[in-house]
Amino acid sequence: MNTLIFRTLAPVIVGIMLVFSVYVCLRGHNEPGGGFIGGLIAASAIAVYAMAVGVPAVREALRFEPTAFAGFGVFIAAGSGLLSLGTGSPFLTSIWLYLNLGDTVVPLSTPMIFDIGVYFVVFGTISAVALALQGDEGEEP
Amino acid sequence: MAGDLTQTLDPLLILVALAPFIAALFTPLLQRLIGSYAGWVLALVPAGIFAYLSSYLHPIATGTLVQGAIDWVPVYNLRLSFYLDGLSLTFALTIAGIGALVVLYAASYLKGHPHQGRFLAFLMAFMGAMLGLVLADNMLALFMFWELTSVTSFLLIGFDHSRQAARRGAIQALVVTNIGGMGLLAGVLLLQMIAGTWEMSAIGGVVRDSGLYGIVLACILLAAFTKSAQFPFHFWLPNAMEAPTPVSAFLHSATMVQAGVYLLARTTPFLGGTEIWTTLLVGFGGVTLIWGALGAMRQSDLKQMLAQTTIASLGLLVLLIGLGTETAILAMVAYFVAHALYKAAMFMIVGAVDHGTGTREITALGGLANVMPLTFFAAVLAGLAMVGLPPTIGFFAKEEMYLALANTEWQGILTLLVLVAGNALLGGVALLVVIKPFLGAMTETPRHAHEAPPAMLAGPILLAIAGVIGSIFIIGLADYILSPAASSIRGDYVESHLGWAIDLTSPVIWLSVATWILSGAVYYWAGAIRSGLRRASSALGWTADTVFDAVMFGLIRFAGAVTRWLHHGRLELYLVLVFVTLALALFVPLLGMGGLERLLPTAELGNWSAVLAWPDLRPYEWGVIALAVIGLGAVLMAPSRLVAILSLGVQGAAVALIFLLFGAPDLAFTQFMVEILSVVILTLVMTKLKLDERDPRHLEDLLRDGTLAVVCGAGVSLLLMVVLAGPLDTRLSDFFTATSVPIAHGANIVNVILVDYRGFDTLGEISVVMAAGIAIMALLRSRKKPAAPPKPRTRKAKGATA
Numbered sequence: 001m002n003t004l005i006f007r008t009l010a011p012v013i014v015g016i017m018l019v020f021s022v023y024v025c026l027r028g029h030n031e032p033g034g035g036f037i038g039g040l041i042a043a044s045a046i047a048v049y050a051m052a053v054g055v056p057a058v059r060e061a062l063r064f065e066p067t068a069f070a071g072f073g074v075f076i077a078a079g080s081g082l083l084s085l086g087t088g089s090p091f092l093t094s095i096w097l098y099l100n101l102g103d104t105v106v107p108l109s110t111p112m113i114f115d116i117g118v119y120f121v122v123f124g125t126i127s128a129v130a131l132a133l134q135g136d137e138g139e140e141p
Numbered sequence: 142m143a144g145d146l147t148q149t150l151d152p153l154l155i156l157v158a159l160a161p162f163i164a165a166l167f168t169p170l171l172q173r174l175i176g177s178y179a180g181w182v183l184a185l186v187p188a189g190i191f192a193y194l195s196s197y198l199h200p201i202a203t204g205t206l207v208q209g210a211i212d213w214v215p216v217y218n219l220r221l222s223f224y225l226d227g228l229s230l231t232f233a234l235t236i237a238g239i240g241a242l243v244v245l246y247a248a249s250y251l252k253g254h255p256h257q258g259r260f261l262a263f264l265m266a267f268m269g270a271m272l273g274l275v276l277a278d279n280m281l282a283l284f285m286f287w288e289l290t291s292v293t294s295f296l297l298i299g300f301d302h303s304r305q306a307a308r309r310g311a312i313q314a315l316v317v318t319n320i321g322g323m324g325l326l327a328g329v330l331l332l333q334m335i336a337g338t339w340e341m342s343a344i345g346g347v348v349r350d351s352g353l354y355g356i357v358l359a360c361i362l363l364a365a366f367t368k369s370a371q372f373p374f375h376f377w378l379p380n381a382m383e384a385p386t387p388v389s390a391f392l393h394s395a396t397m398v399q400a401g402v403y404l405l406a407r408t409t410p411f412l413g414g415t416e417i418w419t420t421l422l423v424g425f426g427g428v429t430l431i432w433g434a435l436g437a438m439r440q441s442d443l444k445q446m447l448a449q450t451t452i453a454s455l456g457l458l459v460l461l462i463g464l465g466t467e468t469a470i471l472a473m474v475a476y477f478v479a480h481a482l483y484k485a486a487m488f489m490i491v492g493a494v495d496h497g498t499g500t501r502e503i504t505a506l507g508g509l510a511n512v513m514p515l516t517f518f519a520a521v522l523a524g525l526a527m528v529g530l531p532p533t534i535g536f537f538a539k540e541e542m543y544l545a546l547a548n549t550e551w552q553g554i555l556t557l558l559v560l561v562a563g564n565a566l567l568g569g570v571a572l573l574v575v576i577k578p579f580l581g582a583m584t585e586t587p588r589h590a591h592e593a594p595p596a597m598l599a600g601p602i603l604l605a606i607a608g609v610i611g612s613i614f615i616i617g618l619a620d621y622i623l624s625p626a627a628s629s630i631r632g633d634y635v636e637s638h639l640g641w642a643i644d645l646t647s648p649v650i651w652l653s654v655a656t657w658i659l660s661g662a663v664y665y666w667a668g669a670i671r672s673g674l675r676r677a678s679s680a681l682g683w684t685a686d687t688v689f690d691a692v693m694f695g696l697i698r699f700a701g702a703v704t705r706w707l708h709h710g711r712l713e714l715y716l717v718l719v720f721v722t723l724a725l726a727l728f729v730p731l732l733g734m735g736g737l738e739r740l741l742p743t744a745e746l747g748n749w750s751a752v753l754a755w756p757d758l759r760p761y762e763w764g765v766i767a768l769a770v771i772g773l774g775a776v777l778m779a780p781s782r783l784v785a786i787l788s789l790g791v792q793g794a795a796v797a798l799i800f801l802l803f804g805a806p807d808l809a810f811t812q813f814m815v816e817i818l819s820v821v822i823l824t825l826v827m828t829k830l831k832l833d834e835r836d837p838r839h840l841e842d843l844l845r846d847g848t849l850a851v852v853c854g855a856g857v858s859l860l861l862m863v864v865l866a867g868p869l870d871t872r873l874s875d876f877f878t879a880t881s882v883p884i885a886h887g888a889n890i891v892n893v894i895l896v897d898y899r900g901f902d903t904l905g906e907i908s909v910v911m912a913a914g915i916a917i918m919a920l921l922r923s924r925k926k927p928a929a930p931p932k933p934r935t936r937k938a939k940g941a942t943a
Contacts, residue, residue: 029892125914
């Protein structure tokens with residue numbers, strides 16, 4: 001697994017996967033995709049990257065504990081639901097904001113923030129498990 | 142009550158219950174700033190409440206009902222409603238008045254204690270809970286405050302939590318009173334069902350005629366008897382004496398334990414007056430009275446003696462409520478007031494003695510009257526009330542209760558005998574507590590005996606004097622407190638006839654005299670009675686206390702046994718259990734609810750060609766199915782674990798392809814990612830074992846697991862076929878298709894459902910995902926620890942081989 005070709009290509013693949021995961025996550029509201037699948041793709045990217053450069057390097061690149069990402073995800077997902085309380089609606093009622101930027105219209109919404117939260121939870125949890133398992137590699141008696 | 146009641150609204154009533162809680166929040170800060178002087182400041186809160194409530198004495202005596210409420214949960218028609226009538230006013234004044242003195246006392250008693258701020262905060266919170274309890278009109282609010290008194294009492298009893306006895310006492314009190322709390326909740330819910338209202342003031346007489354009356358009564362009595370320490374639930378109260386003395390003075394004599402009495406009094410208008418009510422209350426109350434009084438004689442620790450007499454007095458109050466006649470209820474209110482005043486004073490006196498000498502052992506004390514004259518003065522007055530001698534309210538209370546039973550039938554005479562015996566024993570204890578420590582020869586004590594500081598003297602002296610003043614102005618007291626409270630309990634106006642005109646021809650006064658003489662006799666033979674009782678109790682061998690312990694330990698052992706039975710630690714058996722449950726969940730509805738019949742009508746059984754039609758599939762679709770079958774076969778035949786994992790991935794990918802071909806791109810997409818990740822993660826897990834081995838299995842394991850797998854697979858397939866065989870109910874999908882773009886602004890229905898329509902579900906799911914992740918991390922870490930490494934490993938080495 002630890003060949004020169006793999007190690008050289010891995011960062012490129014991982015980069016593409018991560019960008020793709022964000023793309024999949026954001027387009028999810030109208031086409032196949034969403035936070036869950038996006039998070040899975042990103043987590044696979046992390047697993048691939050860890051195979052190429054090793055767990056400590058990945059942990060360093062992530063900057064935060066993977067479980068912290070998961071916690072952050074739950075936090076913003078729940079937080080997006082709280083926004084609707086300001087309008088007097090029940091928890092998690094969606095709010096939509098259409099931003100006009102020149103020719104294009106960018107729809108922003110609380111379900112989008114919610115989906116990003118899902119992305120982070122899936123990404124954080126699966127990466128945490130994958131990294132922890134990979135970290136144990138070679139430790140077997 | 143009669144219809145001539147005027148009602149006034151006063152929203153400030155809510156503040157009365159909440160103010161102590163608010164004060165409790167700031168108490169620790171206050172204590173840090175000004176030390177034990179915080180007591181003087183904090184005492185202003187209950188003192189203010191006392192003054193405020195006193196302004197209602199006159200309106201309530203003239204028949205006003207004060208109410209205050211805010212909307213609580215308007216959707217369920219719940220209002221946080223409070224009301225003030227004679228009964229709640231009497232209790233609230235007692236709580237606030239004694240509360241102010243106890244806070245003052247506690248600040249001095251625990252001077253210099255590192256956690257004094259915390260203690261005072263608990264005390265204030267308790268006071269709020271208790272005031273809320275006696276003012277609440279809404280029954281759920283009543284329950285809530287009831288439980289809050291249990292919780293704060295738990296915190297106060299266990300305040301000195303480094304001592305095992307304090308922890309045990311706290312847990313025991315919590316367990317026993319919470320059993321009652323559950324009873325109260327059930328009773329309250331039933332009452333609401335019967336009467337259709339949450340407000341006690343609106344219940345009326347429908348409950349007694351209801352078929353559920355017996356159950357409601359049992360629930361309410363369970364709550365009252367556990368809280369007010371009635372036999373056989375009395376045992377927690379003496380153990381609760383592990384609390385610091387101010388707590389005993391406040392909670393376990395004058396207020397919290399009276400909550401049960403309050404509940405009985407409060408429910409009398411709609412539960413009382415029946416034969417079973419009278420029988421149960423008089424029976425349990427009478428037994429508790431005698432049991433507690435005898436228990437007190439057995440003790441030689443001053444505080445324990447008082448605790449046992451409290452049990453006796455609670456029994457007496459319950460008995461009087463049970464009798465329920467005008468005189469009995471009037472006697473009950475009078476006794477409640479008298480008891481609250483003298484018992485709180487007594488506890489504070491014992492605390493002062495303990496504080497001043499370092500011991501509470503009655504046999505080790507004597508001659509303190511010379512060094513603690515003010516404490517002795519308070520003790521004499523409180524003692525007079527406890528014996529029931531004039532001029533104290535205690536005297537009138539006793540007169541009134543004898544009057545309630547004079548000229549009755551034989552049950553009445555029996556009850557009267559119980560009362561006289563109980564009062565005589567209580568009087569004997571009072572004489573012991575007042576005379577033994579204070580008179581006679583001075584003894585050596587652990588600490589050099591000295592008088593208590595002013596803050597600790599204020600409470601007992603004021604309370605004891607209040608008992609005397611109350612009796613001097615007995616007519617006013619009766620008009621403003623006793624009669625309105627009794628009227629609230631009885632539900633109609635109760636005329637007081639208390640006064641100083643003593644009729645020497647009435648048998649009642651002679652019963653009192655008999656009681657005093659018997660009290661003296663009890664005092665004289667106290668030593669003999671004590672040793673006799675101790676012999677009897679050691680001959681008995683067990684007490685309710687030991688039974689409680691046995692039950693608790695039994696519960697723990699039972700829980701342990703169940704846990705060991707279910708959590709045996711054999712992973713394969715867990716999996717078998719999971720899949721057996723799955724198979725049952727699949728097949729029971731299939732067979733029981735006629736699913737199979739729908740799929741394969743018995744009439745068509747012979748006609749195979751009609752049932753088994755060859756599916757019309759394209760060649761590449763057949764290819765994908767073949768791929769899935771090959772993957773499955775490879776899993777079963779795999780020579781090594783690695784091959785098995787990869788083959789499983791192949792099979793999963795084929796299933797994903799099927800989803801893709803048949804129009805579920807989202808599902809296919811996710812399935813692909815899940816397959817890839819599970820292959821990766823399974824491989825990572827398996828590297829910890831060996832990848833190039835095949836798992837050895839015994840034939841019987843193969844048969845068991847194989848059968849189970851086939852059964853589960855067949856179950857899922859059959860279920861899907863049954864679902865497809867019937868007409869599909871498309872109402873939901875139609876709804877989502879129609880509304881997803883217009884109201885949820887999204888064309889991908891699956892995603893819209895996940896993040897918008899059922900966002901709350903998803904929020905729960907992602908929380909579970911995160912929690913599962915954390916659990917997995919914990920498992921992985923705990924695995925690392927016990928394997929103490931024989932060879933040194935570094936993080937670097939791990940990274941390099943990864």
